[in-house]
Amino acid sequence: MTGLESSTDAVPVVDAIRAAIADGEFVANQRLVEADLSERFGASRTNVRTALVQLASEGLVERVQNRGARVRAVSLAEAVEITEVRMALEGLCAAKAAERLTDDDGRRLREIGEAMRAAVASGDLLGYSELNRRLHDFVLQLAGQGTASAIIERLRGQNVRHQFQLAMHPGRPAVSLPQHMEIIEALCARDADRAEAAMRRHIRSVIDTLPEVDTTRTRRFDAL
Amino acid sequence: MTGLESSTDAVPVVDAIRAAIADGEFVANQRLVEADLSERFGASRTNVRTALVQLASEGLVERVQNRGARVRAVSLAEAVEITEVRMALEGLCAAKAAERLTDDDGRRLREIGEAMRAAVASGDLLGYSELNRRLHDFVLQLAGQGTASAIIERLRGQNVRHQFQLAMHPGRPAVSLPQHMEIIEALCARDADRAEAAMRRHIRSVIDTLPEVDTTRTRRFDAL
DNA sequence: ATCGGACACATTGTCAACAATCCTGGCGAC
DNA sequence: GTCGCCAGGATTGTTGACAATGTGTCCGAT
DSSP states (O other): OOSOOOSSOSSOHHHHHHHHHHTTSSOTTOEEOHHHHHHHHTOOHHHHHHHHHHHHHTTSEEEETTTEEEEOOOOHHHHHHHHHHHHHHHHHHHHHHHHHOOHHHHHHHHHHHHHHHHHHHTTOHHHHHHHHHHHHHHHHHHHTOHHHHHHHHHHHHHTHHHHHHHHTSTTHHHHHHHHHHHHHHHHHTTOHHHHHHHHHHHHHHHHHHHHHHOOOOOTTTTOO | OOSOOOSSOSSOHHHHHHHHHHTTSSOTTOEEOHHHHHHHHTOOHHHHHHHHHHHHHHTSEEEETTTEEEEOOOOHHHHHHHHHHHHHHHHHHHHHHHHHOOHHHHHHHHHHHHHHHHHHHTTOHHHHHHHHHHHHHHHHHHHTOHHHHHHHHHHHHHTHHHHHHHHTSTTHHHHHHHHHHHHHHHHHTTOHHHHHHHHHHHHHHHHHHHHHHOOOOOOOSSOO
């Protein structure tokens, strides 16, 4: 998509920019010039401007007075902090999900689990990554915790880069697959404490792996 | 403060509105008319507008197309959800704080604890409430978790009403004081697990008390 | 060759006016 | 009396132009 395909959209500018950042079209530290975005998405500069304000309060972009906005680069330390928050919140959601689980939910969970096994066995990294997302999303949905889910979603947006690198890390599936299965088992057993513990162990291992996959060349040569 | 005292402030419109909501000057479901706020705070309507967008993405304000903004009313169920998130996150921060605590921090914690005891003994509800805020803030500061702290702060803003009612609940200090002391002791012992557990127990009791202090008369009969 | 200053350009910040939309109240038809 | 309908007013949404600020460049003096 090279140009102007959106003619009469409501207020999707913020979503469009968010998606562009998520998809890597806008890379970290890239400048976001209002006039350019305005033309790129066929929106008025005012709309782009308010979109940038909103994205700034979501932590996706940085804005400095009279100097414009750019895609915020999250350091490794920040990625760790963010994932620690996710650990606490997804743990909470796992516990809630265990309490509210229906038999049908359990079946769907096990389906995801089997699909994961198959994806890992066949070396389908992208498929496994997609299933990973589906599992975590499903847990959030089961938990029925709107507040927590919204926060987790927002934090995930800030971490797309690190998450992606993690998914492509060789040997990672062998570690995370059994953790995922343990989460599923605990949920199906409706054991809230065990589900929370399993989820926390899983995300703790993500945190421990983050430094290994970090490719922050730290080319900002002053702050690190 | 009744009127226009801010003449040449940078971009404090959003902070001013936030403060007004926190202080109860703007009550739940109250309409926030751009022109009125514009005059009230001596800012242009454009600034007010972007401020409202930002506050909406913070969850303090609700905005509907062509119908303006109003102060968001958080239901009891939402207040419970919010406080459950706080339980998870402040638990995390308590654990981190225990690991990083210095001797001097410990002394300051115990000072707060003693001041709390005195406030409760003398029936100083407002003083105790203020100390409560100071204790929780101090734990966040000790934890050094910027991401978690920012989220907690934001959630607190949404819950001001319920928090206030809780603080004024008779008999509440008798319950929360020993919990606060346990948190302080666990922190001073540098026992991360115990600190996290104590913090979670404390906030769990807050959650359990919320329904009792709830005064959602649902008097929104369309609100003005 | 390097430094300082002035000029030009690019970009953001602000404002006022205009258009679109929604709510209110009154009026007539049934 | 109730329902539908149609101005009138209030409020939000949008646009474009202009001001303010920052950035980069070129030139001359040392």
